[in-house]
Amino acid sequence: MNKTLLINRINPQDFTQQKKNMFFLIGDMNVPAVEDKLVKVLNNSDLLDITDIVYKYNGVELQVDVQKIPKIIKLLSMSDLSIYSVYEIYEPEL
Numbered sequence: 471m472n473k474t475l476l477i478n479r480i481n482p483q484d485f486t487q488q489k490k491n492m493f494f495l496i497g498d499m500n501v502p503a504v505e506d507k508l509v510k511v512l513n514n515s516d517l518l519d520i521t522d523i524v525y526k527y528n529g530v531e532l533q534v535d536v537q538k539i540p541k542i543i544k545l546l547s548m549s550d551l552s553i554y555s556v557y558e559i560y561e562p563e564l
Contacts, residue, residue, distance in 0.1 A: 478558040497552030
């Protein structure tokens with residue numbers, strides 16, 4: 471049986487300031503040093519407000535506009551954090 475993950479497509483041409491609920495799957499989140507590094511990097515970043523961050527057991531959910539995604543990926547990569555996927559959490563439009 472296939473595992474299905476429902477996600478919304480990210481439109482790179484979205485220049486609105488509307489925040490999206492993005493999930494970043496981070497490797498080794500079970501290692502306290504990695505989790506601590508992620509918290510430190512994101513909390514010290516000027517890209518995010520602390521209220522826009524929700525830490526999960528396997529990554530982090532961020533409320534962020536689309537144009538900041540590459541900057542966040544660069545920030546995490548430069549901090550030697552392993553990013554396995556980035557997607558907008560599925561929320562059907564009514």
